[in-house]
Amino acid sequence: MPVAGAGADARRIEKILKQLSPGDRESLFAFAEFLLARSTADKLDVQQEEQQPKGIERPTEESVIGAVKRLRENYFMVNPDTLLHETSELMQSHMLKGRPAVEVIDELERLFESKYKDYTDSMKGNAE
Template identity: 45%
Template sequence: MIPMERASAHERRMLKILRALNAQDRATLIAFGEFLLAGGASLDAPGGEEVPVAAAPSAPRHEPRPPAERPIAAIKRLRRVYPMLDPGEMLPETSALMAAHVLQGRDAGEVIDELEVLFATRYESRYGERAGAPEAGLDSDAGPDQDARSL
């Protein structure tokens, strides 16, 4: 007989909740769990050892926003654009925006717009003076009044 690992109390509770939901709510719960996993993943190895992290670049690497992008994909794209930002520090804001989309039905485009502003603002506040150089791929004819919402 194959030994089976006993599920933890949290795992049993999540399974009970999942089974009690209708199909649409199950999909929402799974999508939210995947979002949390993508944004809140620890840099610690299972044994408690730290995983070495490569040095992050100091300038964002612009990626154009695809048409019909979903908020989870936008978060992944913005994490690639701003790898120097700690996703754990941004988790409360990104979680709140995802919850507004998933649980309250807020428009995906609006949520993505706010995510882009959040990432750009966080980058500017953290790297302020070093952020003065224009990003690759952005229009160079943008005026000085251009704000983070136009990214």
């Protein structure tokens, strides 16, 4: 994607490069690479900040299905495919086996928090 004014910037840098000694050119490139790395790290920090849970509070009374919807919205950054099997097992334990909703929702909370921790750990690993 073309950057506005890039042609003028490129000409300006080329003009400066021609006037620098080889050692000074290397210094300029090292500094430019430093700025690029810093910029990339700043962008990763912003992306990670943007990927925080929404902080949606758990209502005093909630159905298991309502909890799943709330948790999916709260932890929007977690891939739903990684939750499918365990979430459906917990829902079945409530709907088919009569497990109390509060217990199931507590476990759903722990499940989503665990998957979010896995997600943040993987993001930290990618940034290093």
